[in-house]
Amino acid sequence: MFDKIMIPVDLQHVEKLERSLEIAATLAKEWNATVYYVTVAGRVPNRAAKSPEEHAKHLETFAAEQGEKFGISTASLTKDSTDVTIELEKKLLEAAEEIGADLIVTASHVPGISDKLHLIPSHSGELASKARCSVFVLRGEVM
Numbered sequence: 001m002f003d004k005i006m007i008p009v010d011l012q013h014v015e016k017l018e019r020s021l022e023i024a025a026t027l028a029k030e031w032n033a034t035v036y037y038v039t040v041a042g043r044v045p046n047r048a049a050k051s052p053e054e055h056a057k058h059l060e061t062f063a064a065e066q067g068e069k070f071g072i073s074t075a076s077l078t079k080d081s082t083d084v085t086i087e088l089e090k091k092l093l094e095a096a097e098e099i100g101a102d103l104i105v106t107a108s109h110v111p112g113i114s115d116k117l118h119l120i121p122s123h124s125g126e127l128a129s130k131a132r133c134s135v136f137v138l139r140g141e142v143m
Helices: 011-031 052-070 084-099 123-130
Strands: 004-008 034-042 073-081 103-108 134-139
Touching: 004 011, 004 084, 011 034, 011 052, 011 103, 011 134, 034 052, 034 084, 052 073, 073 084, 084 123, 103 123, 123 134
Parallel strands: 004 034, 004 103, 034 073, 103 134
Antiparallel strands: none
């Protein structure tokens, strides 16, 4: 049913993605799909990496570790951004098209008052409304 499953990953918050990672791996096993771990990296150094190139290496290592842990086929893709906060959804949608993803598994926070008032849009909600492929949004996790 699915051949290419994309999962957005913030390497600074991997501990909050355990459920998403497990579900993506389970789906990949079920359909013999490849899981593509995707991150959007800015030019500003952060806890995960000092440069986009270093970020890409860390993500590649992470993808390989997930493949070994779950016994699945994996790949990684890092999209460069000048402003991650503003470009996140756009870059993730570009990645989905580039990969040819037929499913995106993404984490989201539990909706709060700011979501109900539409003050701060959900990254996962934006992906779900704009992606050409299916999007599986897992509530209760923060992306």
